[in-house]
Amino acid sequence: MKTFSMPPADESLREIDCPLCGGRKFRRFWECDGFRFVRCVGCALIYQNPRPRRDALIERYGDEYFTYERENEARFFRLMTMGLADIDFDSRTAALRGEDRTFLDVGCATGMLIARMREQGFRAQGVEVCRPAARFGIEERRLDIRVGTLEDARFAESSFGVVHSSHLIEHLADPDRFVCECARVLIESGLLIITTPNAAGLQPRLFGARWRSAIADHMVLFTRKTLGRLLEKHGFTVRAIKTWGGLAVGLGPRWLKRPLDLLAKRxxxxxxMIVVAVRAGSRRAS
Ligand SMILES: [Zn+2]
Structure with a gap:
């Protein structure tokens, strides 16, 4: 079964250049119901093309999306903490003290991870475009969440020791601008942690356009190679990549799921995939 997605509405679509390298040549990759993914000839990025305009995309994340986030928040939280454990989050961030012990969760939904990071001694903040989800975190959990995109929040340069985003980057019209902004708000040697579908995994190879992540809400689908390329472009060095999800629930015989999940991780x-990258020591002149 595919991941929840808002259905493609009668948004006007337009053809775009590759969001990673700007290339114009692409090949058809996956034809889905009402939308399609292509692969850039230049850099191999898989992206939705044509696709809706940016403002139309943000409008998708309203009440219905909040209901989905709220119903699944405990499960998503568990997956996020497992991902962070996979990349040894605690030991990687142990050296962050005082003013540098700051954590930003971009696409924080109802804010469960921010609450956890606060318990771990971080000054933790979030950014969320889905207004009702952000409001829930602010009002019910008393968290510091800004409504809007990362760019809207206009944080000062070098504000955070860690920037985290789980299942966000694949929804963005301009992931390049997002990573650029992450680099700007991170301190020297700060960590950027990104969780996103891995289009080079076993399941996409098996299922193609029927893969659970080939959904209308996903504008880009990365592999280690294409995400690594985007991160390096903005001065990051990838320190670790871990993957999970060998076989989705309900696909294939049940006895096969656990061994395949273990093998997928191994x-x-x-x-x-979850990727942890470190920002270069000094900013390049710009
Ligand atoms: Zn490209």
């Missing part, structure tokens, strides 16, 4: 062919 050998890196899972269909979800």
């Amino acid at each position: 050998f890196g062919f899972g269909d979800v």
Whole structure:
């Protein structure tokens, strides 16, 4: 079964250049119901093309999306903490003290991870475009969440020791601008942690356009190679990549799920990946 997605509405679509390299040549990759993914000839990025305009995309995340986020928040939280454990989050951030012990969750939904990070001694903040989800976190959990995109929040340069985003980057019209902004708000040697579907995993290879992450809400689908390329472009060095998700629930015989999940994690062919990257020591002149 595919991941929840808002159905493509009668948004006007337009053809775009590759969001990673700006290339104009692409090949058809996956034809889905009402939308399609292409692969850039230049850099191999898989992206939705044509696609809706940016403002139309943000409008998708309203009440209905909040209901989905709220119903699944405990499960998503568990997956996020497991992902962070996979990349040894606690030991990687142990050296962050005082003013540098700051954590930003971009696409924080109802804010469960921010609350956890606060318990771990971080000054933790979030950014969320889905207004009702942000409001829930602010009002019910008393969290510091800004409504809007990361760019809207206009944080000062070098504000955070860690920037985290889980299942966000694949929804963005301009992931390049997002990573650029992450680099700007991170301190020197700060960590950027990104969780996103892995289009080179076993499941996308098996299921193609029927893969659970080939949904209308996903504008880009990365592999280690294309995400690594985007991060390096903005001065990041990838420190670790872990994957999980060998076989989705309900696909294939049940006895196969656990061993495949274990193998996916061991050998890196899972269909979800978490990447931890460190920002270069000094900013390049710009
Ligand atoms: Zn490209």
